[in-house]
Each structure stands twice: as structure tokens, then as C-alpha cells.
Amino acid sequence: MARAATLTIDLDAIAHNYQIAKSRAPEQQALAVVKANAYGHGAIDVARKLEPDVPGFAVACIEEAVELRDAGIRKPILLLEGFFTADELDYICRHNIWTAVHNDFQLDAITSAKLAEPVNVWLKLNTGMNRLGFGPDDYRLAYQKLKDHPQVSGITLMSHLTSADNLASPETRQQIERFNSVYRDCPTPRSIANSAGTMKHPGALQDWQRPGIMLYGSSPLTDENEVQSRLKPAMTLTSEVIAVHELQPGEAIGYNGTWVCERPTRIGTVAMGYADGYPRQARNGTPVLVNGQRTQLIGRVSMDMLTVDLTGLDAGLGSAVEFWGDNLLANEVASWCDTISYTLFTGITRRVHRKLQGFERR
Numbered sequence: 259m260a261r262a263a264t265l266t267i268d269l270d271a272i273a274h275n276y277q278i279a280k281s282r283a284p285e286q287q288a289l290a291v292v293k294a295n296a297y298g299h300g301a302i303d304v305a306r307k308l309e310p311d312v313p314g315f316a317v318a319c320i321e322e323a324v325e326l327r328d329a330g331i332r333k334p335i336l337l338l339e340g341f342f343t344a345d346e347l348d349y350i351c352r353h354n355i356w357t358a359v360h361n362d363f364q365l366d367a368i369t370s371a372k373l374a375e376p377v378n379v380w381l382k383l384n385t386g387m388n389r390l391g392f393g394p395d396d397y398r399l400a401y402q403k404l405k406d407h408p409q410v411s412g413i414t415l416m417s418h419l420t421s422a423d424n425l426a427s428p429e430t431r432q433q434i435e436r437f438n439s440v441y442r443d444c445p446t447p448r449s450i451a452n453s454a455g456t457m458k459h460p461g462a463l464q465d466w467q468r469p470g471i472m473l474y475g476s477s478p479l480t481d482e483n484e485v486q487s488r489l490k491p492a493m494t495l496t497s498e499v500i501a502v503h504e505l506q507p508g509e510a511i512g513y514n515g516t517w518v519c520e521r522p523t524r525i526g527t528v529a530m531g532y533a534d535g536y537p538r539q540a541r542n543g544t545p546v547l548v549n550g551q552r553t554q555l556i557g558r559v560s561m562d563m564l565t566v567d568l569t570g571l572d573a574g575l576g577s578a579v580e581f582w583g584d585n586l587l588a589n590e591v592a593s594w595c596d597t598i599s600y601t602l603f604t605g606i607t608r609r610v611h612r613k614l615q616g617f618e619r620r
Contacts, residue, residue, distance in 0.1 A: 262498040263529050263610045266583070269307040270616030271490035272473055276308055279469035282456050286463065289336060289449075289468035291375050292326075293318040298603035299474055299492060302329040310332055310364060314356070316468055320346050327353050333366060339390070340364050342384040344371065351375040358382050358416060360390040360546050365400050368409055376411040379404055380449065385403055385417045385433040394440050401444040414447045414466060415440065422454035422462070423478045434461045434518075454478045457485045476588050476599040493603055495536075495584025495610070499526040499548065502574055511565050512557030517542050523556075524568040528579050531562040535606035536581060537595040540564075546572045547580040 280288045290312045305315055305326050316596060317323050319342070323335045332354075340358040344367040350357055351373040359365055360382035367620040368377060376607035381400060384391030392400055404410045417437050421427040437450050447465035453472035455462035460481060471478050475491035503525050511517045511525060526548065532538040536559060544555040546566050551573065557565040566579065582588040588599035595602070 259282065260611060261529050262496070262500075263534050264329060264496050264605050264613055265610045266494040266496065266613045266615060267303065268490070268492045268494070268615045269303060271475055271492040272299065272304055273307055273616070275313065275351070275473045275475055275489050275492065276311065276469070278455050278485065279472055281452075282485070282517075283463040286465055286467065287313050288456075288467040288469055289314050289316045290473060291316045291338075293322060293338065293411060295322075296602050297471060297474050300612070300614075301326060302331070303617065305331045305333075307616065316470075316494050323353070324349070325336055334378070340382075341367070347371050347373060347377065351377050356380060356414075358390070359400070359404075360392065365403060369407055371409060371452055373409050374535075375410050375422070378412045378414075379410050380414045380416040381446075383415060383417045383437060385427060385436040385450075387418050387420045391417065394436070396442055412446075414443075414449055415444060416448075417450045419450060419452055419455050419459075421481065422452060422459055425458060425479070425481060430455070430459055431461070434459070452478075458483065464512070469490070471600055472483050474603060476603070478598075486529060490590075491582075491584050491587065495529050495530075495581040495606065496583070497530040497567070497579050497581070499566075499573065499575055499577045499579060499587055500529050501527040502568065503527070510557075513560065514558060516558045517556040517565075522569075524571075524576065525556065525565050526568040526573065526579075527563050527565050529562070529580070530564055530581065531560045533561045533607065535602075536564065536619060537597060537602065537605065539597070540591075540595045544588060544591060547586050549577045550580075550585065552586075617620065 273304040290308050292301045292315050295301045316336040318339050324581050334354050336356040356378040358380045382391035383397045421429040449466035451462035456467045456469050474487045477486040505519045505523045507519050509519050530536050538559045551571050553567050556567050582591045588602050592599045
């Protein structure tokens with residue numbers, strides 16, 4: 259018998275969510291962002307599922323692109339952070355990899371290289387994130403260097419939104435205005451919309467969208483909205499109760515007794531802990547489902563186990579536990595852990611059994 263901790267990935271849900279993203283600007287293109295192992299969902303499986311329907315993928319770095327190419331994925335792949343050393347350019351040009359260019363080193367490496375094939379460049383403008391990208395004046399100079407260069411097959415104007423999930427912030431509108439002002443001098447295809455931009459900011463819906471977290475059924479927005487209501491969660495984390503104890507008032511649970519019973523309490527010990535990727539910082543009261551019944555985490559999360567309140571529930575040894583998924587959204591759980599759904603998804607470790615739904619073996 260295997261330990262019951264299981265991660266179920268619904269690839270059909272991811273395909274559905276991609277179509278929702280695409281429908282926001284049906285005449286334009288949408289890359290599927292599969293960086294960080296497709297936000298923990300399995301980059302190869304997700305890419306195989308989506309490849310017939312997408313124009314390309316986006317990853318963080320060349321290692322992630324190589325993994326996809328070695329698995330037989332043939333659609334273009336954009337390196338969102340670009341390349342880190344000039345010798346990566348040989349692989350990039352030979353394997354239809356598109357690359358961000360966000361600094362002078364990358365710019366000079368491309369213009370001085372002798373490449374077998376020209377490269378497709380996504381030239382990054384810093385509109386306010388202040389992580390990567392050229393300022394407006396330097397961007398215009400970089401664009402002129404690349405515009406007619408024989409080593410460059412095409413240029414896309416690219417930037418990233420800082421606050422698109424905060425609908426009260428004026429920053430998104432201001433970033434789009436900065437973006438468009440540079441576009442007037444450097445007319446190329448444009449890409450600025452992340453998931454939040456795709457879901458809620460029509461001005462960000464330009465030639466290329468870059469949906470990420472929304473593909474996996476989680477919204478980056480804090481407000482309820484029509485697009486969010488149509489997304490389908492793609493990841494379900496489950497396990498089962500492996501022990502049951504009856505405790506009396508005054509008895510404590512777990513390390514350092516962070517939960518002390520105020521009444522007779524029936525607790526269930528569950529095969530799931532922070533070594534599996536469940537967040538150790540989850541607070542007492544974090545919601546869980548046991549046999550479909552809503553209850554709460556009580557006591558500190560241990561490496562391999564945690565404890566939940568079974569008092570008054572129709573549940574016992576062997577009962578199914580859902581931590582997030584179709585019936586309990588990851589965003590709600592994340593709010594109890596002082597984090598976001600991205601970290602829940604990417605934190606699940608290899609020792610949790612993975613199960614695919616909607617998988618077609620090739």
C-alpha cells in the first residue's frame with residue numbers, strides 16, 4: 259500500500275483555461291507560460307496537452323526550454339529572462355527558441371555573434387517593475403541596433419505589469435501609457451499582459467498575451483469576477499486520515515502545543531506535511547475538507563503529518579482529505595498561510611504521488 263498523499267493534475271482543465279485566456283483577445287496570440295515546471299503542474303505534460311492549440315510557450319530560462327525540446331515539444335519557446343551566457347545562443351538559434359533581451363550584455367552578444375540562424379528577440383522595456391529591461395531612451399537605441407540586424411529575425415516589444423492584480427492602483431494604466439509611447443517610435447508586435455492583465459485590463463490586450471497562473475485555474479485577482487468564475491482548478495492535493503484520537507479540554511496538539519482543546523475534541527492525523535510541500539506556516543483554522551465536509555487544521559504542521567478537527571464529522575480512519583482543488587480553492591488556503599496560490603502549487607515535492615487526468619500518451 260502506498261502513502262495516500264496524492265497530487266492530481268487535470269490537463270483538460272488547463273486546456274479549458276487556456277481557451278478562456280485566448281477568448282479575451284481572440285484575434286491576437288497567447289503564449290502559454292509553463293515556467294517553474296508549469297507552476298508545479300508538470301511542464302512536459304502540460305506542454306504536450308496544449309501544443310496543438312498554442313502558438314508557443316514561455317519559460318524562465320534555457321534549462322526549462324531544453325527539457326521541453328528533449329521531450330519532443332516543437333512549438334517556439336520564449337526565454338522570459340533571456341540567456342545568461344553568450345554560448346547559449348547557439349542552442350537558441352538552432353532550436354527555435356525566442357529570447358528576451360533586457361540588458362546591454364545580451365544586446366551586444368547577439369549583434370556580435372556569428373549564428374547559424376537569426377534569433378527572434380523580445381526586447382524588454384522597463385515600464386515600472388524595475389527588475390529587468392531598458393529605460394525608454396535606451397530601449398529606442400537598442401531597437402535601432404536590432405531593427406535591421408541580420409542576426410535578428412524579428413522583434414517584439416515586451417514589458418511586465420507590476421500591479422495588475424490591484425484594481426485600485428493607477429499604476430497599470432500608467433505602465434500601459436509608457437509602453438504605448440515607446441511603441442509609437444518602435445512599431446513592433448507588443449506584449450504586456452500577464453494573467454491579471456488578460457483577465458481585467460483591456461488596454462493590456464495587445465498582440466501577444468502571456469497567461470500564467472490563470473491557466474492553472476487560480477486567479478491573481480482578489481475580487482470576484484466573471485473570468486475567474488469560469489476557470490477550472492487544475493490541481494487537487496489529497497491524502498487520508500491515518501489515525502484518530504479523542505482529546506479532553508486542556509490537552510494540546512502537535513509541536514509546542516499551538517492548539518489547546520477547549521472542549522472534547524476528536525482529531526485526525528493526516529499523511530501530509532511540509533516535506534510534501536504543504537506550507538508549515540498554515541495557521542490554526544486553515545480550511546480543509548474531510549469526506550467533503552469542511553473543517554480546519556489544528557496544531558502545527560509537521561514534516562510528514564498534520565492534524566485536523568474531526569469533531570462532529572462523519573469521518574474516521576481512512577477518510578479522504580482535500581487540501582485544495584475543485585471544492586476548496588487554493589487562493590482561500592493561501593490566504594491562511596500568508597502566501598499566494600503560486601507558492602502552494604510550486605511547493606509540492608516529488609514524494610507526493612502524481613496522477614494525471616486528461617492525459618493522452620503519445
